[in-house]
Every structure is written in C-alpha cells, then in structure tokens.
Amino acid sequence: MAAEALLAALDGEQRSLASRPFADEAARRWIEYRPRARPGVCIADLDRTARKATYRLLATALSPAAYAQAMAIIALEEVLDRKESWTRGRHSNDYWVTVFGEPGRDTPWGWRFEGHHISVTMTVVDGVVSPAPIFLGANPHRVGYAGGTVLRPLAAEEDLARALLEAMARPDRLAAIVADEAPEDIHTATHRSAGKPLEPRGVAASRLGPGARAALDRLVTLYLDRLPPELAGREYARIASGEQWFAWEGPTRPGGRHYYRVQGEDLLIEYDNTTDDGNHSHTVLRRPHGDFGGDVLSTHRATDHA
Structure with missing residues (x-):
C-alpha cells in the first residue's frame, strides 16, 4: 500500500510530523491552496526514497492526465519564483503530505497532499474511498511565446x-x-x-x-x-x-x-x-x-x- 510505504520511508521525526490521528478534525478537515503554513511533513526535507513514495501516493488518487497537471503545477512554482524576481522564495519542493490514522487497519484513515495550488484529500472507511476535495490551480495560468502557448495546465x-x-x-x-x-x-x-x-x-x-x-x-x-x-x-x-x-x-x-x-x-x-x-x-x-x-x-x- 502506498501510504504504508511512505510512512516506512520516513525517519522518526519525519513520521511524527506526517502522522496525525484520524480524530484530529482541525488538521484533517483542511484545505489550503495558498502559500501558508500547513500540517504535515515537507517533501523538501525528505530523501529521494521518501519523496518518490510521496508522489506514488499522490498518483493513486489521480488519473494519469490529472497527475500530469499536478506535476506541471508543481513545476510552475519555479516559473512563478522567477516572475516575482525571486523575492518570495517559492520552490517546487514546498509541498506537504499528512497521513491520518493507520493505513491498512479496519479503522477509518486518510491522507492529504498539499501545497501552493494543489490540495488532494482521500478518506478511506470500511474499504471505501471518498475522494474530495481536489483542488488544482495554476499561476501563471498560461505561459506563452510568440503568440502561442508553452504551458497551460x-x-x-x-x-x-x-x-x-x-x-x-x-x-x-x-x-x-x-x-x-x-x-x-x-x-x-x-x-x-x-x-x-x-x-x-x-x-x-x-x-x-x-x-x-x-x-x-x-x-x-x-x-x-x-x-x-x-x-x-x-x-x-x-x-x-x-x-x-x-x-x-x-x-x-x-x-x-x-x-x-x-x-x-x-x-x-x-x-x-x-x-x-x-x-x-x-x-x-x-x-x-x-x-x-x-x-x-x-x-x-x-x-x-x-
């Protein structure tokens, strides 16, 4: 299971940040697509194995097309940072993952992947997946060149x-x-x-x-x-x-x-x-x-x- 694989790839401190009780309603019922502080562990602090496990978990919630949109949105953080003359410190690793409850058990659990312009939440109860909210944004919405479009996720x-x-x-x-x-x-x-x-x-x-x-x-x-x-x-x-x-x-x-x-x-x-x-x-x-x-x-x- 992708969520269990992610937790297994984290060290003790990272796992304590990434793991929350399912009953923590304030952290679990949360959507924040602006560049703000948020619960979870930041993928910037993860090694290659844990970071890859995070993206594999995200991919379980999205179709191939939507996963491609999400990856383009993440890449746009670097484009936006340049557009803003590098003044706000935006970076493509400023995304966070949180697991609520214990994956693989009979009790309810869930997870969220979130950062600027992405928020994907999945909840699993009795083996049934409830998939919402799913937020995708883009800044800039369109990158153009010579009257054509370079990127428009x-x-x-x-x-x-x-x-x-x-x-x-x-x-x-x-x-x-x-x-x-x-x-x-x-x-x-x-x-x-x-x-x-x-x-x-x-x-x-x-x-x-x-x-x-x-x-x-x-x-x-x-x-x-x-x-x-x-x-x-x-x-x-x-x-x-x-x-x-x-x-x-x-x-x-x-x-x-x-x-x-x-x-x-x-x-x-x-x-x-x-x-x-x-x-x-x-x-x-x-x-x-x-x-x-x-x-x-x-x-x-x-x-x-x-």
Missing part, C-alpha cells in the same frame, strides 16, 4: 466551459450569467465545508438543449476524470441522476477575469481566473455532503451503532 477546464456557453441558446446563456463581475476567488475558498448551494444557481441542465447538455456533461466528466477510472465511474454514477446547475460570473470574452461553477445535490465544481489580469486560475472538485469522507463516515457510524 488547466486549459481544458477553461475551454470546455467556454464551449458550453457557446452551445447554449441565448435565453439559457442569459440565465447562466449571474454576475457581470467575477469574484476575487472561488466562493468556497479554504472553507472546511462547501455548505449550502451557492445562489443564484444559474441555468438548470434539464433546461438546456442537446448540444449544451452534452457540453455540460463533458465539463463535469473532465473534473471527475481527475480521479482514477474506478473512482471516477462510481462518482459519475452517483451524481448522474440528479439535477445540475451551471453559473458564470464575469465577462465572457477570452482574457477577461471570469468564474464558473457546476453544482448538484452532492457536487460542486468551481473555477476562477480572476487575478493577475486573468492569468491565475483556481479549480476545485468538492462534495458538499462528502468532503473529507463525510458520506462514508456517516454510513460507517450508522452501521457501527446499529
């Missing part, structure tokens, strides 16, 4: 949403655009709960024509496909029967500061590109009822008490 997240707007009939597009200006950040930010549905909800999927509905399905699938196939398939089956809503905030012209979200009963996707003149993006896949394993923990406790 979150390209599809922007392009598919724009294609959805283009596929909508005019009345549906007007309903979807709920604000003329984009927010400063994703609305749920670093809140430990995704909370109640965001309002206004925008346009309902059931109202869309076939082309726009297919475009919305492609957008949702993109986010679910951040997960390995077995998890992505289960998550899609879970949300497919419920209503979904799409909302856009800000101008629709390319290059402007913009934001969108997709939400359902237990689904929240948020995207923003609202700072650095629309060249700094955030994306997150959350589950209002299932973040940090809330769904599987509720089932476990009900069964255990029964």
Whole structure:
C-alpha cells in the first residue's frame, strides 16, 4: 500500500510530523491552496526514497492526465519564483503530505497532499474511498511565446466551459450569467465545508438543449476524470441522476477575469481566473455532503451503532 510505504520511508521525526490521528478534525478537515503554513511533513526535507513514495501516493488518487497537471503545477512554482524576481522564495519542493490514522487497519484513515495550488484529500472507511476535495490551480495560468502557448495546465477546464456557453441558446446563456463581475476567488475558498448551494444557481441542465447538455456533461466528466477510472465511474454514477446547475460570473470574452461553477445535490465544481489580469486560475472538485469522507463516515457510524 502506498501510504504504508511512505510512512516506512520516513525517519522518526519525519513520521511524527506526517502522522496525525484520524480524530484530529482541525488538521484533517483542511484545505489550503495558498502559500501558508500547513500540517504535515515537507517533501523538501525528505530523501529521494521518501519523496518518490510521496508522489506514488499522490498518483493513486489521480488519473494519469490529472497527475500530469499536478506535476506541471508543481513545476510552475519555479516559473512563478522567477516572475516575482525571486523575492518570495517559492520552490517546487514546498509541498506537504499528512497521513491520518493507520493505513491498512479496519479503522477509518486518510491522507492529504498539499501545497501552493494543489490540495488532494482521500478518506478511506470500511474499504471505501471518498475522494474530495481536489483542488488544482495554476499561476501563471498560461505561459506563452510568440503568440502561442508553452504551458497551460488547466486549459481544458477553461475551454470546455467556454464551449458550453457557446452551445447554449441565448435565453439559457442569459440565465447562466449571474454576475457581470467575477469574484476575487472561488466562493468556497479554504472553507472546511462547501455548505449550502451557492445562489443564484444559474441555468438548470434539464433546461438546456442537446448540444449544451452534452457540453455540460463533458465539463463535469473532465473534473471527475481527475480521479482514477474506478473512482471516477462510481462518482459519475452517483451524481448522474440528479439535477445540475451551471453559473458564470464575469465577462465572457477570452482574457477577461471570469468564474464558473457546476453544482448538484452532492457536487460542486468551481473555477476562477480572476487575478493577475486573468492569468491565475483556481479549480476545485468538492462534495458538499462528502468532503473529507463525510458520506462514508456517516454510513460507517450508522452501521457501527446499529
């Protein structure tokens, strides 16, 4: 098991930093995608074996495509450091890993890999994996040369949403655009709960024509496909029967500061590109009822008490 292999690769002090009780709710229910202090052990302090074990653990939570996005985001820390004239000491090893509980036991456990613009949390209860939140961001969102693109890790997240707007009939597009200006950040930010549905909800999927509905399905699938196939398939089956809503905030012209979200009963996707003149993006896949394993923990406790 990747989590056990990671813990075995750590020395005593590193393991004490990386290991937290599952009951430590303050540390476990946590999402922080800014360059801030955070729980865990920093991979900058790990040897090659432990660092590789950390990345192997991260790879268990992501599809090959999403893992490539994560690696590009990590590399962008060095690009951003240069862009900022090396003033903030950013570096591609400023990522942290934490394991909650004891992997491989019958009791609940989980882990998180996190740093600037990445936060991936997995919770395992009774052998069932609950995969959320998953945050990926990019600063810069796009690196260009001579009018072309050198690197744009979150390209599809922007392009598919724009294609959805283009596929909508005019009345549906007007309903979807709920604000003329984009927010400063994703609305749920670093809140430990995704909370109640965001309002206004925008346009309902059931109202869309076939082309726009297919475009919305492609957008949702993109986010679910951040997960390995077995998890992505289960998550899609879970949300497919419920209503979904799409909302856009800000101008629709390319290059402007913009934001969108997709939400359902237990689904929240948020995207923003609202700072650095629309060249700094955030994306997150959350589950209002299932973040940090809330769904599987509720089932476990009900069964255990029964």
